[in-house]
Amino acid sequence: MRFITAVLLLLLALVHAELWFGKGGVPRVMQLQTKLDEQKRDNQAAQRRNDQLVAEVSDLKEGLEMVEEKARSDLGMVKPDEILVQISTPQASTPKAVKPAR
Numbered sequence: 244m245r246f247i248t249a250v251l252l253l254l255l256a257l258v259h260a261e262l263w264f265g266k267g268g269v270p271r272v273m274q275l276q277t278k279l280d281e282q283k284r285d286n287q288a289a290q291r292r293n294d295q296l297v298a299e300v301s302d303l304k305e306g307l308e309m310v311e312e313k314a315r316s317d318l319g320m321v322k323p324d325e326i327l328v329q330i331s332t333p334q335a336s337t338p339k340a341v342k343p344a345r
Contacts, residue, residue, distance in 0.1 A: 262268055314320035321327045 263270075311320070319327065
């Protein structure tokens with residue numbers, strides 16, 4: 244009976260030794276957790292930068308469209324291979340007020 248107890252205690256010690264000092268032990272898990280936390284921070288910083296760049300690209304695209312629209316309406320800008328057609332309607336002449344003679 245003592246022999247079985249000693250073997251079981253030895254096996255228990257081996258399992259604990261593997262848990263604490265082995266390849267997948269607690270120190271290794273803690274080290275990997277630290278690396279994972281650092282990588283998550285780096286990923287969040289990169290995601291913020293990507294979001295910022297997407298916003299800048301969007302602003303530039305919209306900004307150019309506004310500039311082009313303004314140039315077309317105010318300055319009559321025409322792109323190459325475009326034909327500009329202007330339709331004007333005649334304005335009705337309004338009668339001017341006449342002062343009565345004295």
